[in-house]
Amino acid sequence: MKKMFLISLVCLCVCCGESPKKNVASAKKNIAPSEDTIASQKNYINFESSEELLKKINKSKNLFSKERDIGVNYKGWTSSYTDSVQLIKKRIGTKYNIYLYTYQYTPPEYAAFHTEYLEINNLKISIDSLLRKGHNDVIEKNPYFYFHTVSYLHFGKNDYVLIELGNRNFNMNGDIFSYLLIKMHKSQLISTWLFYNGYQDEKVFADFDNDGELDYLDWGTRKNEISLYSLKKDSLIKNKEKFIFVVPSKEFIKFEETYHESNDWYYIVDKSKSNWFFKF
Structure with missing residues (x-):
């Protein structure tokens, strides 16, 4: 039976x-x-x-090149309230003025994580706002990110900065792997996208169809379908035919x-x- x-x-x-x-x-x-x-x-x-x-x-040759680790030495819990709620400033890469304001320790207050932010050419972008701009609706509630490495790709008339993100929330799956994609043009920020819980390889970002547009291969854990998204006029469009x-x-x-x-x-x-x- x-x-x-x-x-x-x-x-x-x-x-x-x-x-x-x-x-x-x-x-x-x-x-x-x-x-x-x-x-x-x-x-x-x-x-x-x-x-x-x-x-x-x-088979694309338009692939990101990794620069180095960002170098944020994240630590666990601390009994010192001052240390745990103190934001530290870390430069992300060397090509652009991108800085991360994050916590070195796990804050004792849950709400403190919501004050982390990026600064790109003096423009502040909260991490929470990035979560709301994810490419789909599968983002878990309040994930806390590690910022690991940064990579670059000059494609067409624009530069793209790709940041690897891990999950540092002990209540969630530590293997969740995500990307933050930043589009730049002549040192000006164009847009950002968060790709949450995807395949751990930068080669998921490439020009798969050779049409001159950057694509993203959406391949998550335990998913039966590998789908394709393209950045067209700064919008993320799903390719329903491939x-x-x-x-x-x-x-x-x-x-x-x-x-x-x-x-x-x-x-x-x-x-x-x-x-x-x-x-x-």
Whole structure:
């Protein structure tokens, strides 16, 4: 009986291609075909790793170049109220006058985090305002960010600054990885975008379709669809014609059922449901 139930779930996942909600229980609905089934069905390609799949779908030469670590030495809890609520100033990169005002320690008061901000050419941008400009509606409530590294890309007539963000909230998943993209033109700030909980590789930002516009590959954890967004006239537009359907591997499902946790990406491509710029 259990075996028949699992087979039914496999059919549901493969036929519908629905994206699971972000919780462990829902991931069990996306049961992947077995390795033997994949080998016998021409509709599936197992890339064995998410890195291998990303390398396949991104052939662009317009990629960000990493400069260095930002160098904010974040620390944990402290009994000193003065230390924990004192904002420190850190320069982000060397190319532009971008500064981060952040807390070195975890403040004892929850509301204190909401006063962190960026300063770009004397223009102050609160971290909270960046959260409200995220590219989708999946941002968790009040995440606290690590600012890790900064990268640059000159593309077209503009410069782009890409900052890696981690999650330093001990109540949330520490593996959540995000990006802050800043668009500059002749030292003037054009716009900013926050990409929350995405794939941990800067190559998700590139010109995938070679149309002269910077794109973002939206590939989140436990998502059945890899979608594409493009920056067109400073607006983030989803490409509804290009997408890749993926399913979890057998090992992924086994790990999730055993340990009741996961933070990974699906990488078995369903060719029959995918429509990319080339045929798999």
